[in-house]
Amino acid sequence: MQAPQAPAASQSAHGEPLLRAENVVVEYGSKRKPNRALHEVSLEIGAGECVGLVGESGSGKSTLGKAILGLVPVAGGRISFDGRDITHLKGRSRRDLASDIQVVFQDPYGSLNPMMTIGDILAEPLSTAGTSRAEARRIVGEMLERVNLPASVIDRYPSEFSGGQRQRIAIARALVRKPRLIICDEPVSALDLTTQATVLDLLIELQRDTGVSYLFVSHDLGVVRRICHRVAVMYRGNLVEIGDGEQVTRDPQHPYSQRLLAASPVADPALQAQRRAEWLALREAPAA
Numbered sequence: 326m327q328a329p330q331a332p333a334a335s336q337s338a339h340g341e342p343l344l345r346a347e348n349v350v351v352e353y354g355s356k357r358k359p360n361r362a363l364h365e366v367s368l369e370i371g372a373g374e375c376v377g378l379v380g381e382s383g384s385g386k387s388t389l390g391k392a393i394l395g396l397v398p399v400a401g402g403r404i405s406f407d408g409r410d411i412t413h414l415k416g417r418s419r420r421d422l423a424s425d426i427q428v429v430f431q432d433p434y435g436s437l438n439p440m441m442t443i444g445d446i447l448a449e450p451l452s453t454a455g456t457s458r459a460e461a462r463r464i465v466g467e468m469l470e471r472v473n474l475p476a477s478v479i480d481r482y483p484s485e486f487s488g489g490q491r492q493r494i495a496i497a498r499a500l501v502r503k504p505r506l507i508i509c510d511e512p513v514s515a516l517d518l519t520t521q522a523t524v525l526d527l528l529i530e531l532q533r534d535t536g537v538s539y540l541f542v543s544h545d546l547g548v549v550r551r552i553c554h555r556v557a558v559m560y561r562g563n564l565v566e567i568g569d570g571e572q573v574t575r576d577p578q579h580p581y582s583q584r585l586l587a588a589s590p591v592a593d594p595a596l597q598a599q600r601r602a603e604w605l606a607l608r609e610a611p612a613a
């Protein structure tokens with residue numbers, strides 16, 4: 326399957342990429358003993374573009390998403406959204422940004438409050454923004470239908486739904502405030518292959534219809550190839566390669582990206598054996 330083509334209009338109204346991260350540094354731990362999780366990472370996401378972020382566990386993918394969302398402090402560099410510096414936004418200004426930047430997490434079981442009805446879960450971001458109850462209920466019904474769930478599920482609880490249905494509910498919750506960017510942090514990793522395909526198709530369709538941009542965090546090259554226009558590869562807190570989705574996931578240039586491709590599972594046993602042999606050969610090679 327061909328990787329999606331980058332959208333023609335990838336700049337925001339201000340002629341800027343929608344999101345720009347420049348030399349972003351994030352450190353965990355104490356000031357005296359910091360553990361640097363991002364080393365001057367730079368990345369741009371255009372309007373209507375899906376940029377994939379791949380890399381092994383602990384490479385810093387989620388940390389970059391969290392830095393954009395303001396969930397971890399940024400120790401260096403700059404993040405701008407639609408030309409506006411959002412690096413250190415806090416309080417009210419940060420909360421207001423939630424209408425533009427939303428997130429969908431990996432775990433469809435943990436991310437929805439089991440004590441709340443689907444209607445209340447989806448209406449929460451709207452009532453926080455001051456929308457009336459009647460209007461919120463109307464929008465929620467519309468969003469549920471948008472993710473192919475009947476509006477009648479509005480009074481039911483998360484426990485009554487499958488993993489794939491819950492992830493569609495989480496996507497609907499992200500969409501209610503009509504964001505321009507959604508950070509998708511491993512949104513299909515917890516789902517079986519068929520359900521993964523359904524949710525990915527839904528995300529592609531929503532992007533086509535609304536022009537929303539995605540930062541799509543995943544460890545699965547097959548998944549990012551299917552949905553992303555461009556793909557960035559992270560290794561130990563560094564962004565080591567970024568390029569066209571098809572090229573990076575099939576013919577990567579950086580030695581670490583080549584290792585990642587060699588280690589990624591494929592359905593064909595012969596190809597899998599060849600990949601494994603390549604991976605074993607590359608494993609000892611130092612990453613540049």
Ligand SMILES: Nc1ncnc2c1ncn2[C@@H]1O[C@H](COP(=O)(O)OP(=O)(O)OP(=O)(O)O)[C@@H](O)[C@H]1O
Nearest residue numbers: 353354362380381382383384385386387388389544
């Ligand atoms: N809250 C935290 N406190 C301390 N260190 C953290 C914290 N969160 C992440 N780290 C560290 O930062 C580094 C990057 O972690 P991050 O979760 O961003 O990686 P990742 O690529 O998203 O991994 P995964 O695919 O497993 O989610 C790792 O070394 C991790 O141990």
